[in-house]
Amino acid sequence: xxxxxxxxxxxxxxxxxxxxxxxxxxxxxxxxxxxxxxxxxxxxxxxxxxxxxxxxxxxxxxxxxxxxxxxxxxxxxxxxxxxxxxxxxxxxxxxxxxxxxxxxxxxxxxxxxxxxxxxxxxxxxxxxxxxxxxxxxxxxxxxxxxxxxxxxxxxxxxxxxxxxxxxxxxxxxxxxxxxxxxxxxxxxxxxxxxxxxxxxxxxxxxxxxxxxxxxxxxxxxxxxxxxxxxxxxxxxxxxxxxxxxxxxxxxxxxxxxxxxxxxxxxxxxxxxxxxxxxxxxxxxxxxxxxxxxxxxxxxxxxxxxxxxxxxxxxxxxxxxxxxxxxxxxxx
Amino acid sequence: xxxxxxxxxxxxxxxxxxxxxxxxxxxxxxxxxxxxxxxxxxxxxxxxxxxxxxxxxxxxxxxxxxxxxxxxxxxxxxxxxxxxxxxxxxxxxxxxxxxxxxxxxxxxxxxxxxxxxxxxxxxxxxxxxxxxxxxxxxxxxxxxxxxxxxxxxxxxxxxxxxxxxxxxxxxxxxxxxxxxxxxxxxxxxxxxxxxxxxxxxxxxxxxxxxxxxxxxxxxxxxxxxxxxxxxxxxxxxxxxxxxxxxxxx
Numbered sequence: 075x076x077x078x079x080x081x082x083x084x085x086x087x088x089x090x091x092x093x094x095x096x097x098x099x100x101x102x103x104x105x106x107x108x109x110x111x112x113x114x115x116x117x118x119x120x121x122x123x124x125x126x127x128x129x130x131x132x133x134x135x136x137x138x139x140x141x142x143x144x145x146x147x148x149x150x151x152x153x154x155x156x157x158x159x160x161x162x163x164x165x166x167x168x169x170x171x172x173x174x175x176x177x178x179x180x181x182x183x184x185x186x187x188x189x190x191x192x193x194x195x196x197x198x199x200x201x202x203x204x205x206x207x208x209x210x211x212x213x214x215x216x217x218x219x220x221x222x223x224x225x226x227x228x229x230x231x232x233x234x235x236x237x238x239x240x241x242x243x244x245x246x247x248x249x250x251x252x253x254x255x256x257x258x259x260x261x262x263x264x265x266x267x268x269x270x271x272x273x274x275x276x277x278x279x280x281x282x283x284x285x286x287x288x289x290x291x292x293x294x295x296x297x298x299x300x301x302x303x304x305x306x307x308x309x310x311x312x313x314x315x316x317x318x319x320x321x322x323x324x325x326x327x328x329x330x331x332x333x334x335x336x337x338x339x340x341x342x343x344x345x346x347x348x349x350x351x352x353x354x355x356x357x358x359x360x361x362x363x364x365x366x367x368x369x370x371x372x373x374x375x376x377x378x379x380x381x382x383x384x385x386x387x388x389x390x391x392x393x394x395x396x397x398x399x400x401x402x403x404x405x
Numbered sequence: 406x407x408x409x410x411x412x413x414x415x416x417x418x419x420x421x422x423x424x425x426x427x428x429x430x431x432x433x434x435x436x437x438x439x440x441x442x443x444x445x446x447x448x449x450x451x452x453x454x455x456x457x458x459x460x461x462x463x464x465x466x467x468x469x470x471x472x473x474x475x476x477x478x479x480x481x482x483x484x485x486x487x488x489x490x491x492x493x494x495x496x497x498x499x500x501x502x503x504x505x506x507x508x509x510x511x512x513x514x515x516x517x518x519x520x521x522x523x524x525x526x527x528x529x530x531x532x533x534x535x536x537x538x539x540x541x542x543x544x545x546x547x548x549x550x551x552x553x554x555x556x557x558x559x560x561x562x563x564x565x566x567x568x569x570x571x572x573x574x575x576x577x578x579x580x581x582x583x584x585x586x587x588x589x590x591x592x593x594x595x596x597x598x599x600x601x602x603x604x605x606x607x608x609x610x611x612x613x614x615x616x617x618x619x620x621x622x623x624x625x626x627x628x629x630x631x632x633x634x635x636x637x638x639x640x641x642x643x644x645x646x647x648x649x650x651x652x653x654x
Contacts, residue, residue, distance in 0.1 A: 263507075263520040270497050270508050277495045280457065282483035282512040282569065291521060 098246060102239045112238040116310065118351040119245035120303055123252040124324070125331040125343035127299035130256060132329060133338035134265060135292040136272030138195040141182065143324035144202040145175040145297040147209070149304025150314045154221050157232075164233045168305040172298040179297035183290045199322065206320040220315025223308060233309040241310050248306060249344075252299050257340045259295075264288055269338065323370070327354075330373055334380055336389030345388050350376070409471065410435045410605040411456070411487070411573040416465035418451055425451040426462070427629040433573055436603040438595070440610060440620030440637065444649055448629045449609045450492065453575050457489050458482040470572055484513040486572035492581060492609075494558040498551025502542065505550050505561055506533035511569035536564040540594050556587040563594060567604060576608045580615050588612070592619055617641065625649075 105111050124142060131139050152174055153167025186197045210218045226232040235241065259265045267288050270278045278285050308314045327350075335346025353376075354369040361368035384391050412432040418425045425448045433439045443449050454460040456467055458479040466475045474482050483489070488509075497505050507525050516523075537543040540560040545553065553561060559579060566574045579595065580588045596619055598604040610616040616623065616637070623640040625633040627649035633640045640646060 258522050261524055262522050263515075263525060264517075264522075266500070266504055266508060267520070270500060270504075273497045273499055274495060276459075276479075277497065278508070279479045280459075280483060280489055280495070281509050281565075282480050283508060284480050284512070284517065287517055288520075291517075 102242050106237075106239070109238050112242055114352050114355050116238065116242055116245050117355070118347050119242075119249040120307060121327065121331055121347040121351050122249040122344050123245075123299060123303050124328045125335070125347050126249075126252040126256045127296045127303075128325075128328040129332050129338065129343050130259065130268075130299075131289075131292050131296040133332055133342070134259070134268040134272065135289050136268075137187070137289060137293070138191065138329075139198045139293070139296070140195055140322065140325045140329075141179075141198040141202050142296070142300050142328050143320050143322060144198075144205045145179065145300035146304040146307070146324060147205070147314075147316070147319040148175045148178065148297075149301025150308040150319050151209070151215060151221070151304075152301070153305040154223055154308045154314060155215065158221065158224055163231050164305055164309055165231070168302055171301040171305050175297040175301035175304075176294040179293045180290060183286075183293045187286060187289055202320065202322060202325065206316050209316040209320065216315065218316065220313060220318075223312045223314075225312075233306065234312075241306075244306060245310075248303060253340065253344060255295075255299075256343075260340050264291065268292055272338070327373075330377060334377060334387060336387030339387070339389050342387050342389045345392070349388065408435050409433070409468070410437070411607060412468040412471075413452065413456065414466045414468070416452065416455060416462050416467070418448075418455055418460060418462050424629050426455065429465070429626070429629070429631055431607075431624050431631065431634075433605055433607045436599065436605055437622065438599050438606045438608065438620050440608050440616040440623040441626060442610065442613075442616055442623065442640070442646075443626035447626045447649075449626055450577060452626070453489065453577055453609065456482075456575060457487055480512070483569075484511070486513075486569070487575065488566035488569060488571035488573075489575045490559075490562040490566050490577060490579060492577045494555065494562055496550040496553065496558045496561055498549060500550055501547050502537065502550055502553070502561055503530070503533060503546040506537065506546075506565050506568055509565035509568040513569075533568065536567055537561075539567075539598075540564045541590070556583045556591075559583055559587070559591060560594070563591065563598075567598060567602075571604070573605045573607055576606060576610075578609055578611060580610065580612055588615065595619055613641070 101115070102112065124146065128139070128142050131137050149168065149171035152171035153164045156162040156167040156170060157164055182198070182201060186194055189197055209215055215221065226234050228235045233244070267278065267283050270281070270283065271285050271288060275285055304319065331346035331350050332343050334350055335344065336342030350373065354373065357369045357372045380387065410433050414430050416426050416429045429448070429452060431452070441449050441452070451460065455462045458474070458477050458481065461476060466473055468474065469485050469487060472485070474485055497508070500508070507529060510525070510529050534543055534546065537546055540563055542557055542560055545557065550558070550561065563579065576595070580591055583591065592615055595606060599606060608616065608620065620637050622635060623637040624631055625640050625643065625646045627645070632645045632649065633643040
């Protein structure tokens with residue numbers, strides 16, 4: 075009986091996922107004349123990936139990192155500089171970005187992981203802010219003016235298109251890939267070790283787990299995913315500057331999305347981004363006008379409500395909702 | 406006489422002006438259960454902390470099966486074959502009982518790259534179940550560790566300490582805070598593990614009845630020094646031991 079129900083649940087889950095995927099695949103053809111809506115979808119995919127990356131270091135390993143924006147910018151700047159100066163395809167540029175970001179994450183991790191909790195958070199904020207200051211004053215990377223990407227023939231080779239639709243598919247793919255990646259890690263031994271480290275690092279060390287190694291791996295994968303999205307993002311907006319790519323709100327938003335959706339779950343970041351990003355865009359249009367910030371105020375209230383009602387996030391709310399419906403249906 | 410599993414040679418550890426361990430030498434032979442007694446603050450847990458690399462001794466050496474492990478980091482020492490349980494249980498509350506067992510596998514020959522995408526082997530899960538059955542909590546294997554009673558957590562810690570086929574298991578007060586019925590069960594499991602699987606134990610315990618009934622040899626520690634060692638009955642009867650427990654001068 076129990077088995078039958080589980081199978082049924084798994085099957086329905088799969089068919090739901092399949093339906094959503096088909097919907098997302100055919101959707102752009104109805105939105106050809108709605109570039110703004112496409113943009114909202116693209117940004118949602120961007121934040122699904124960025125939040126999944128943060129989920130790994132924050133949700134699983136329990137390290138409150140605020141360096142997502144820094145890694146994101148490193149990816150964006152690396153591939154863009156390579157494209158401007160030697161005309162290198164961003165497909166190769168992104169590997170350079172990932173490598174540099176992962177290497178910096180390694181250096182940061184080695185030196186900062188002995189800091190616990192808030193201290194680690196503050197140190198990563200400091201790193202991201204210093205990086206921003208450097209880029210704001212560094213002439214050869216455009217300083218505060220930023221960099222405009224050279225326009226190339228629209229092609230897959232240069233990841234440049236006139237329409238938003240190809241970008242839509244690109245970012246959809248990235249969101250799926252990063253989610254699958256986290257899914258694999260969630261089920262792996264390393265995923266289990268990271269969860270144990272989050273609960274009791276010293277205790278994990280006393281189980282013979284090389285806690286430093288697994289935290290470093292998590293941080294480096296986190297950095298790599300951020301850099302990858304940074305590259306694609308630069309190709310999408312065609313202009314990058316320190317203020318837009320190194321804004322600390324990028325990191326904050328990643329964390330909010332994960333907290334909102336469900337910390338340390340695979341579905342959490344997906345749900346969180348799918349709800350918060352469109353909501354943020356909507357409130358910015360409806361309440362904006364007078365400047366930025368309204369979306370953040372709305373975010374703030376939502377987060378408060380979630381923390382008061384169900385600190386484990388929307389994912390848990392939905393899951394218990396499902397169980398309740400199941401109970402009612404069975405009488 | 407079988408070989409030595411664990412040995413500490415003239416270990417000294419100071420905290421500022423306080424000498425917590427003063428030239429302490431102890432050893433545990435293979436398949437032996439050795440007791441360690443002493444009043445509060447005599448340095449018993451400090452000895453364990455030095456043995457697992459959590460504290461660095463100021464002087465002296467620690468050997469595991471005659472291999473020098475002094476100064477290695479805790480996870481390395483655990484990987485070499487030292488398992489440890491804590492005075493106050495240290496079960497991972499949000500991991501299931503099974504996961505608590507699986508993180509305790511031997512990490513010595515584990516590929517850390519493959520761990521990123523691989524799950525546990527079937528034989529590791531089977532072994533975990535076997536040990537959970539051995540301590541009698543296999544029906545709880547999918548419960549979160551935090552849902553277990555304190556006594557069950559003690560049993561889980563004991564079972565997880567056996568997961569990696571350790572050279573020696575350091576038990577820090579295995580029966581502290583546990584009701585009498587369960588105390589008997591825990592003693593039973595320790596003795597059983599020793600007889601059936603030849604597991605070596607080094608046990609800190611305040612409960613005299615417990616330590617007398619399980620240990621084959623015993624050390625008594627007071628103010629950082631070994632004041633008596635050998636046959637449990639003799640150690641208990643030693644005047645220095647009586648004095649340090651009942652309070653002399």
